[in-house]
Amino acid sequence: xxxxxxxxxxxxxxxxxxxxxxxxxxxHYGRHFRVLIGAFVADRIxxxxxxxxxxxxxxxxxxxxAGAACLEAARAFDPAGHAEHCGIAEGAGIDPVVLFTxxxxxxxxxxxxxxxxxxxx
Numbered sequence: 265x266x267x268x269x270x271x272x273x274x275x276x277x278x279x280x281x282x283x284x285x286x287x288x289x290x291x292h293y294g295r296h297f298r299v300l301i302g303a304f305v306a307d308r309i310x311x312x313x314x315x316x317x318x319x320x321x322x323x324x325x326x327x328x329x330a331g332a333a334c335l336e337a338a339r340a341f342d343p344a345g346h347a348e349h350c351g352i353a354e355g356a357g358i359d360p361v362v363l364f365t366x367x368x369x370x371x372x373x374x375x376x377x378x379x380x381x382x383x384x385x
Contacts, residue, residue: 278297280296286345286347287351290347290354291352292355294351294352296355298355302356312373316373321377327373330375331362331364331368334365334372349364
């Protein structure tokens with residue numbers, strides 16, 4: 265069996281080498297990619313606002329409350345990853361909850377859109 269060949273061109277993704285504590289590495293990354301991160305977050309928030317509105321939800325307060333709860337769970341699960349995330353947010357000049365919610369948009373969005381109690385496992 266032959267492997268299918270892609271006709272899409274390879275993307276040349278930007279790279280950055282960082283060193284230090286997780287928070288310091290995140291901060292350097294956030295500063296370096298500040299414009300890209302800001303554009304990503306703005307795009308994701310605009311998209312989810314439309315998505316929520318189309319489903320009868322007004323405002324993003326419940327979305328960011330769910331994002332904050334998820335970020336807290338992530339902190340408890342992976343303190344170093346949480347520290348790096350907060351460093352990225354600081355470097356990019358974006359609230360850590362807003363960044364986390366944007367980066368995990370579909371999962372956080374589902375917490376408030378899908379029926380059932382998300383706290384019951």
